[in-house]
Amino acid sequence: AQSVTQLDSQVPVFEEAPVELRCNYSSSVSVYLFWYVQYPNQGLQLLLKYLSGSTLVKGINGFEAEFNKSQTSFHLRKPSVHISDTAEYFCAVSVGAAGNKLTFGGGTRVLVKP
Amino acid sequence: GAVVSQHPSRVICKSGTSVKIECRSLDFQATTMFWYRQFPKQSLMLMATSNEGSKATYEQGVEKDKFLINHASLTLSTLTVTSAHPEDSSFYICSASGQGNQPQHFGDGTRLSIL
Numbered sequence: 001a002q003s004v005t006q007l008d009s010q011v012p013v014f015e016e017a018p019v020e021l022r023c024n025y026s027s028s029v030s031v032y033l034f035w036y037v038q039y040p041n042q043g044l045q046l047l048l049k050y051l052s053g054s055t056l057v058k059g060i061n062g063f064e065a066e067f068n069k070s071q072t073s074f075h076l077r078k079p080s081v082h083i084s085d086t087a088e089y090f091c092a093v094s095v096g097a098a099g100n101k102l103t104f105g106g107g108t109r110v111l112v113k114p
Numbered sequence: 115g116a117v118v119s120q121h122p123s124r125v126i127c128k129s130g131t132s133v134k135i136e137c138r139s140l141d142f143q144a145t146t147m148f149w150y151r152q153f154p155k156q157s158l159m160l161m162a163t164s165n166e167g168s169k170a171t172y173e174q175g176v177e178k179d180k181f182l183i184n185h186a187s188l189t190l191s192t193l194t195v196t197s198a199h200p201e202d203s204s205f206y207i208c209s210a211s212g213q214g215n216q217p218q219h220f221g222d223g224t225r226l227s228i229l
C-alpha cells in the first residue's frame with residue numbers, strides 16, 4: 001500500500017515571497033506523482049505531474065516540483081506567490097498508471113497575506 | 115481539454131429523499147470514474163471506482179446500497195444517495211481518467227445538505 005505525508009497543514013506566506021510545500025510518500029513499487037490545487041467550494045485542478053523523465057517538473061501558474069527518489073519526496077515550489085494562490089494543495093500518488101486510484105496526502109492550506 | 119462537468123453544484127433536500135449527482139467527461143472518453151467524499155478541512159476520501167459497463171468497486175466501509183453508482187457510458191457516471199440523512203451531508207467530488215497514461219481530472223463538486 002502507498003501513503004502520502006504532507007508535513008505542513010498550513011503555510012502562511014507573504015505576497016511575492018517564495019513558498020515550498022513538502023510531500024513525502026511511501027511505496028514498495030514505482031509511483032506516479034501529482035500535485036492538485038483546490039479553491040474554496042471547488043473540485044481539484046491538476047497543477048503538475050511526474051510520470052517519468054526529468055525530475056524537475058514545471059506546471060501551471062508558475063509552480064514546479066522536484067521528484068527525489070532517494071528521499072521519496074516531491075516538494076512543490078513557487079518563487080513568488082500571489083494572493084490568488086491562497087488555496088488547499090494536495091499531493092497524491094498512483095501506481096500502475098497515471099489514471100489509477102489516487103492516494104492523497106492530508107493537504108496543505110496556503111494563506112497568502114498582502 | 116480534459117473537462118469534467120459535475121451537476122448539480124449544490125443540493126438542499128429533506129431527510130429521506132434520494133439525490134442523484136451526475137458526472138460527465140465533456141471532451142474525452144472516461145474509461146474509469148471515481149467518486150470521492152470530502153469533509154470540511156479534510157482530504158478526499160475515495161468512495162468507489164467505476165469502469166464503464168461494470169459494477170463499481172466500493173472502498174471498505176462505504177455502503178453500496180446507500181451510494182448507488184452507475185457508469186453506463188464512457189462519458190457519464192451517476193452517484194445516487196438513497197434515503198439521504200443529515201449525516202450524508204458532505205461535499206462529493208467525481209473524477210475521470212481516460213485511455214493512455216493520463217491523470218484523473220476532477221469535477222467541481224456537489225455540496226449536499228440534508229435537512
